[in-house]
Amino acid sequence: MAEADLDNIIDYIAQDNPTRTEEFGQELRDKILPLTQNPKMGRTGRPGSSAFVRELVAHRNYIVFYRVLDEACTVEILRVKHAAQQSS
Template sequence: MMLRLVWRPKARRDLLDIAAFIRQRNPLAAQRLSALIRDAAERLPEHPYVHRPGRVPGTREAVVHPNYILIYRVLADTVEVITVLHARQNYP
């Protein structure tokens, strides 16, 4: 059974904020990074356990770019993207 992908509102805002920040200096890089993160998230339902266990119990962390990490959790029928972080951000 294929899992469903769900983005929490915070994760969507994080992605938009990251892209907006990068777009100020390099619009093409912002577009590429946004696509890279979305594509990585779209692959999560196929192989949800391929990425490392997260620092917060019950989560997993996908390093989708040297500077960006997708935090997600696997539920019964869903992969839920919780947040997108810059690698230097304090987390949790």
């Protein structure tokens, strides 16, 4: 779902600024990449969200929802949402 979210964000930005889309998509990915080395850098999720969900503000308008799978040494990106959207 996170990949679809990112595709939708890129498509939305392309409507107003097609030359910025690739660069913006890469900026979001670059903000997310450090989670591989520091998976707890985001904060715990919002009240009412699942206890395992964490969030990282990747851009002033976009939040990445993810979970850390300690036993698998993996970070799973769940969603990428506009800050005004709900996490589900």
